[in-house]
Amino acid sequence: MSILVENVSKIYGKQKALHNVSFEVKPGEIVGFLGPNGAGKSTMMKIITGFLPPTSGKVKVCDIDVQLSPIATKKKIGYLAEHNPLYYDMYVREYLHFICGIFKIKDWRKKVDEIIAQVGLELEQNKKIDALSKGYKQRVGLAQALLHDPEVLILDEPTTGLDVNQLEEIRALVKEIGAKKTVMLSTHIMQEVEAICDRVIIINKGKIVANEKVENMSKLFTENDIFIVHFSGEISKNKLEQIEKVLFATQIKENTYKIEAKKGAKVQAALFKLAEANNLSILSLQNEETKLEDIFKQLTKQAETA
Numbered sequence: 001m002s003i004l005v006e007n008v009s010k011i012y013g014k015q016k017a018l019h020n021v022s023f024e025v026k027p028g029e030i031v032g033f034l035g036p037n038g039a040g041k042s043t044m045m046k047i048i049t050g051f052l053p054p055t056s057g058k059v060k061v062c063d064i065d066v067q068l069s070p071i072a073t074k075k076k077i078g079y080l081a082e083h084n085p086l087y088y089d090m091y092v093r094e095y096l097h098f099i100c101g102i103f104k105i106k107d108w109r110k111k112v113d114e115i116i117a118q119v120g121l122e123l124e125q126n127k128k129i130d131a132l133s134k135g136y137k138q139r140v141g142l143a144q145a146l147l148h149d150p151e152v153l154i155l156d157e158p159t160t161g162l163d164v165n166q167l168e169e170i171r172a173l174v175k176e177i178g179a180k181k182t183v184m185l186s187t188h189i190m191q192e193v194e195a196i197c198d199r200v201i202i203i204n205k206g207k208i209v210a211n212e213k214v215e216n217m218s219k220l221f222t223e224n225d226i227f228i229v230h231f232s233g234e235i236s237k238n239k240l241e242q243i244e245k246v247l248f249a250t251q252i253k254e255n256t257y258k259i260e261a262k263k264g265a266k267v268q269a270a271l272f273k274l275a276e277a278n279n280l281s282i283l284s285l286q287n288e289e290t291k292l293e294d295i296f297k298q299l300t301k302q303a304e305t306a
Helices: 041-048 070-076 092-103 108-119 134-146 164-178 190-196 214-221 237-241 268-277 292-305
Strands: 003-012 015-025 030-034 056-061 077-080 152-156 182-187 199-204 207-213 224-231 246-253 256-262 282-287
Touching: 003 041, 015 041, 015 056, 015 207, 030 041, 030 164, 030 190, 041 056, 041 152, 041 182, 070 077, 077 134, 092 108, 092 134, 108 134, 134 152, 134 164, 152 164, 164 182, 164 190, 182 190, 199 214, 199 292, 207 214, 207 292, 224 268, 237 246, 237 256, 237 268, 268 282
Parallel strands: 030 182, 030 199, 077 152, 152 182
Antiparallel strands: 003 015, 003 056, 199 207, 224 256, 224 282, 246 256
């Protein structure tokens, strides 16, 4: 496993930030680590990278125990913290040379040239970091995280504060990097996960409430089935709601309804029968997948009330 977290807890005084958290991240995966503010995302990231010790439990990176061999694990990890800690008075290329010195990278000039090209910093490489836009500062942060060619990349809120164009650029870059490395991406932006992640782990109040492939989330964590049905003519909302296991029917435009039914109810046949009985045809009938954002709200709300 690239990352193995076993029964990790973290306590600050009387506050328990993490409660027996366990999960794995396999080589080559891009995993989204989701949670509301204060859920424990950044704390977990800092423990994985060795910046914080756990109160209990164990973390391994590339089969190396983070607590027992902190230097060895740091060599395996590239880390972009939530608040990108750059030296604003340094020039981009100067800063990357400095990072090469920390990691004792051989042939460092060639390596810096390669990283600058990879993250798209060619036009900005001779500027002071302080003069860069937020998007380019994030690129510098990614560049320093990648310089020593780590096997695992940990990104904590990498797109916070970026505009739409910068978001697209950074997402594309992370996706490209993820083809060769294991990436763990902490975020509270649902579109981020849907755009680039293979799997999602959701944490709330220090506990894991979901750990599943992105494409399976709607199937496993949706309470009801939702259908959009378009009839050839008018039909009453009441008739739709009289179908067994239909919970609600909402007209969303002319002759088109959003039907919410109990999960697995298979109401499609009943809808066709109802249309036929009213001398109508069904022009379209499609299942509407629940968005990840709705599942996230559902899971974190359940955890709060449990």
